[in-house]
Amino acid sequence: MVEIRLEEVTKRFGNVLAVDRITLKVRDKEFIVLLGPSGCGKTTTLRLIAGLEKVTSGRIYFGDELVDDGKTTYVAPQYRNVSMVFQSYALFPHMNVFENIAFPARIRKLPKEEVKKRVYELAELLRIKDLLDRKPHELSGGQQQRVALARALMIEPSVLLLDEPLANLDAKLRVYMRAELKRLQKEFKCTTIYVTHDQVEAMSMADRIVVMNQGRIQQVGTPDDLYNKPANLFVAGFIGSPPMNFLECSIDGKGFLDFGVFKLRMPEDWITAVQEVGEVIYGIRPQDIRVYKKEREGAVEFTVYVAEPLGDRIVLTLARDNLWIKALAPPEFTVEMGDRVWISFDFTKAHLFDKRSERLII
Amino acid sequence: MAKDILKKIAEPSLQVVGYVVLAVMFLYILTPLVWMFLTAFNPEGGPFLELPKEFTLDNFIMIFTGGPIKGRAGAAHPFYMSRWIQNSLFIASVALLLVVTMASMAAYSLSRLDFPGKSLLMTFILLIGFMPSMAKILPLFKLCLMFGFVDNLFGVAVVIASSILPTQIWILKGFFDSIPRELEEQAWVCGCGWFTTLMRVVLPVAGPGIAVVALLSFLGAWGSFTIPLILIRSEDLYPISLGIASVFVHNPGEIGLAVDYGPLCALSIVYAIPSLVIYYLTRKYLMQVRLGKMEVR
Numbered sequence: 001m002v003e004i005r006l007e008e009v010t011k012r013f014g015n016v017l018a019v020d021r022i023t024l025k026v027r028d029k030e031f032i033v034l035l036g037p038s039g040c041g042k043t044t045t046l047r048l049i050a051g052l053e054k055v056t057s058g059r060i061y062f063g064d065e066l067v068d069d070g071k072t073t074y075v076a077p078q079y080r081n082v083s084m085v086f087q088s089y090a091l092f093p094h095m096n097v098f099e100n101i102a103f104p105a106r107i108r109k110l111p112k113e114e115v116k117k118r119v120y121e122l123a124e125l126l127r128i129k130d131l132l133d134r135k136p137h138e139l140s141g142g143q144q145q146r147v148a149l150a151r152a153l154m155i156e157p158s159v160l161l162l163d164e165p166l167a168n169l170d171a172k173l174r175v176y177m178r179a180e181l182k183r184l185q186k187e188f189k190c191t192t193i194y195v196t197h198d199q200v201e202a203m204s205m206a207d208r209i210v211v212m213n214q215g216r217i218q219q220v221g222t223p224d225d226l227y228n229k230p231a232n233l234f235v236a237g238f239i240g241s242p243p244m245n246f247l248e249c250s251i252d253g254k255g256f257l258d259f260g261v262f263k264l265r266m267p268e269d270w271i272t273a274v275q276e277v278g279e280v281i282y283g284i285r286p287q288d289i290r291v292y293k294k295e296r297e298g299a300v301e302f303t304v305y306v307a308e309p310l311g312d313r314i315v316l317t318l319a320r321d322n323l324w325i326k327a328l329a330p331p332e333f334t335v336e337m338g339d340r341v342w343i344s345f346d347f348t349k350a351h352l353f354d355k356r357s358e359r360l361i362i
Numbered sequence: 363m364a365k366d367i368l369k370k371i372a373e374p375s376l377q378v379v380g381y382v383v384l385a386v387m388f389l390y391i392l393t394p395l396v397w398m399f400l401t402a403f404n405p406e407g408g409p410f411l412e413l414p415k416e417f418t419l420d421n422f423i424m425i426f427t428g429g430p431i432k433g434r435a436g437a438a439h440p441f442y443m444s445r446w447i448q449n450s451l452f453i454a455s456v457a458l459l460l461v462v463t464m465a466s467m468a469a470y471s472l473s474r475l476d477f478p479g480k481s482l483l484m485t486f487i488l489l490i491g492f493m494p495s496m497a498k499i500l501p502l503f504k505l506c507l508m509f510g511f512v513d514n515l516f517g518v519a520v521v522i523a524s525s526i527l528p529t530q531i532w533i534l535k536g537f538f539d540s541i542p543r544e545l546e547e548q549a550w551v552c553g554c555g556w557f558t559t560l561m562r563v564v565l566p567v568a569g570p571g572i573a574v575v576a577l578l579s580f581l582g583a584w585g586s587f588t589i590p591l592i593l594i595r596s597e598d599l600y601p602i603s604l605g606i607a608s609v610f611v612h613n614p615g616e617i618g619l620a621v622d623y624g625p626l627c628a629l630s631i632v633y634a635i636p637s638l639v640i641y642y643l644t645r646k647y648l649m650q651v652r653l654g655k656m657e658v659r
Contacts, residue, residue: 052547077550090548094566107553151552161551 002063002158003028004049004191009058011044018044020215021058026159026193031185033194035202035238036212042195045212046161049193050084051077062158083152084161087168089144091136091151097123098132101150108155122150125184142173149181153188160185162194166201178204199239203227211235228349233358236283236351242315245289245325247282248355257282261321262300267347273362279355288349289327291316292342293335299342304335318343402627421628443629445598446605449515450584450633453601456519457583461530462576464523469534470564474543484532491528496588506593513595522589526582530575537571538564570647577640584636602633 004026011019019041026032034042047053048068049060055070067075083104091100098119099106105115123129126146136144145165152160165181166174182205185192196202202209203223211218211226211234219231230236236244249259255271256263259282266274274280292299302318302325314329318341327343335341352361397411402421404414425443472484495502502521503512511517545567549559565572587603594600600608609626641648 050547050551052550076555077547078553078555081553082551084548084551086544086548088542088544090542090544092545092548092563092567094569104552107558155553 002191004159004193005059005061006045006049007059007061009045009048009060010056011041011048011053012056017215019048022215022217024210024217024220026191029189029191031182031192031194031205031207033196033202033206033209034212035196035199035209036218037238038197040212041215042197042212043163046084046163046193046195049159050082050161051075051080081155081158082161083155083157083159085145085148085152085163085165087164089136089148089165089168091144091147093136095135096132097128097134097136097139097147100136100147101132101154103151104155118154119150122153126150141168141170142177145169145177149184153184153190157190160188160190160192162192164196165194166196166198174201181205200241203239211238213238229360230283230351231360233281233283233353236353236360240285242286242326242328244283244285244351246353247284247323247325248279249282250279251277259323261323264300264345270347270352270362274352277354277361280361281353281355281358282350283353284345284350286315286326286328288346289325290344290346291318291327291329291333292344293333293339295342296344299344301340301342304337304339304341306337307335316341398627398630401623402631404624406624408623421624422632425625425629425632442597442600442605443625446600446602446629447632449599450601450603452515453519453522453586453590454580454583454636456516457523457526458576458580460520460523461526461579462572465527465530465534465575465579466565466568466572468527468531469538472531473535473538484535487528487531491532495525499588499592503592512593513599514593515599518590518593518601519583521593522583522586523579525586525589526579530579533578534568534571534575537568537574541567574644574647577644581637581640584633602629606630606633 006022006024009019009022010017022041022045034045036042044053048055051067051074054074055068057070059066059070060068062080065075066073067080092103095103101119101122102115105118119132120129123132126149128143128146128150131139131143131147136147139147145168149165152162162181166177169177178201185205194202194205203226206223208220208222209226210220213234219226219235221229221231226235226239230239230244233246237246247259249257251266251274252258252263255266257266257280290299295301300320302320302323305317305319305324307317308315309331311331313331314333314335316327316329316335318325318327325343329335353359354361393411400411400414401408403417403419404412405416405418405420406414425447427444472480506512506517506521509517511521541564545563546559549563554562584601585603586601587607590601590604591607594604597608606626606629609622
């Protein structure tokens with residue numbers, strides 16, 4: 001178990017800049033999730049840490065040891081003592097489950113008895129004890145996934161690398177394995193780097209999340225930080241479901257936000273924060289909007305465009321001229337398409353972003 | 363009504379016609395094989411299809427031991443036949459080893475490495491493979507004279523291997539392409555160096571492909587006729603293919619007199635056996651053969 005540091009790490013594939021000057025410190029025993037849309041460089045970052053790719057520039061440290069600086073130093077994957085679970089699981093098709101799990105220990109020439117004992121322990125823990133004689137192609141997706149995980153835990157790796165390990169499972173199994181993985185990580189206390197594009201997975205499992213886009217780190221923080229204090233528009237839009245509403249508006253100098261068709265009075269602390277900005281984007285999550293059937297003080301009138309009941313809540317899409325807003329309402333809030341409703345915004349949970357830099361103002 | 367009757371008659375009769383056609387084809391193909399089989403086990407087999415009066419293995423014993431059997435007259439050929447079988451085995455085995463070693467290395471590199479001119483090289487290999495070996499026989503013969511490959515079994519094996527190699531590289535590249543790269547990366551992460559990865563992961567996974575290539579090259583060399591025909595002069599160095607042909611060629615117009623049909627048919631059966639056995643052994647893997655993604659440009 002070591003701390004892993006990436007300093008100004010850049011990776012190019014020909015003309016494509018896959019990873020752009022990433023600096024990141026993964027703490028010992030931490031569960032860190034690299035989150036971002038496909039092609040954002042998260043898998044490349046993982047492969048750089050594993051040593052499957054060499055950095056173009058920058059440095060990667062395992063503890064105090066420099067493992068890759070893109071010039072003179074490069075430690076090959078087999079000497080980095082990492083474990084990795086690929087999205088495809090990459091089980092060896094010619095070996096049975098037992099041999100697959102034992103493989104890393106066999107390569108390290110650990111004593112046979114010890115290997116056998118460890119395999120049985122892991123198989124017990126991951127509930128694959130009855131499958132040890134089977135070949136990978138005789139297993140279901142979920143079973144294959146657990147075998148790959150057992151193999152990764154066979155040795156004590158410096159860091160456990162997981163590349164979208166749940167992506168190939170069906171929805172129900174995914175939710176189940178999510179919890180299992182989190183529990184296992186805490187039990188084994190191993191530094192873990194987990195790559196996913198699923199923000200729910202990231203939020204539910206991570207100690208800290210690294211949000212990436214276009215090869216760059218957008219924000220590093222706890223799930224709570226990302227949700228409540230998104231650093232920029234990208235993070236705000238990526239985290240949370242349904243996604244945050246973004247409304248373009250301007251500041252009118254008298255303490256009001258001007259949305260064109262209506263104005264909202266800003267709280268005092270907002271007025272001081274926005275003094276030097278012109279064009280802004282107002283961001284508010286659907287759950288922070290209150291919806292009423294009757295007109296009331298400070299609420300703005302909208303028309304119901306569509307209502308999608310989800311059982312425990314209703315997702316409302318509301319329209320007014322060219323403004324569109326998604327809001328959440330309790331299940332008993334029955335409305336029809338075209339009904340008039342009034343909404344109010346919870347300013348303590350709303351955010352303001354600079355339209356030009358897309359950064360968070362407040 | 364009439365239509366129904368027509369249907370009732372027409373459908374079965376079509377089926378009958380089909381069976382008749384099949385039966386004729388069946389006879390056409392099988393008759394020579396049956397004749398060969400019966401003659402091989404007939405102590406007095408001749409050029410006509412006849413049921414043996416008694417069953418014997420003498421013909422096989424003769425071709426394997428090389429000597430005439432007591433109390434049986436015959437031509438001199440059986441003396442050479444045992445040599446011919448050995449020669450064919452030698453040529454086929456050497457060609458197999460050469461092709462498997464070189465094709466696996468070449469195919470693995472072509473599958474895993476990217477280098478400038480790769481697709482051109484692939485196309486070139488394929489074109490060489492498509493070219494009939496007789497088309498380049500003159501320069502080849504000159505080369506063989508230079509290297510001392512004429513009248514030399516090892517030399518013949520090398521030349522045959524070179525003619526089989528291109529297609530086998532393509533077949534094996536297809537197999538290597540179908541092995542996900544992640545499998546190798548997983549092996550590295552698990553602590554394997556390149557050699558351990560090759561021995562413990564890549565080759566075992568590619569095993570069926572290598573087996574197919576080994577057996578195909580064995581068969582190719584075993585059945586090869588033209589290259590030995592050009593390169594081998596001494597009768598005791600003939601492979602089976604050349605031997606069987608020579609029996610006829612050396613006895614022009616005398617078929618039925620000097621040709622010793624019994625041993626010859628026995629030899630033909632021995633000659634045919636490997637292809638049957640090999641098909642049986644590899645039928646599962648043969649279905650997996652594919653030329654990878656077609657990258658010919």
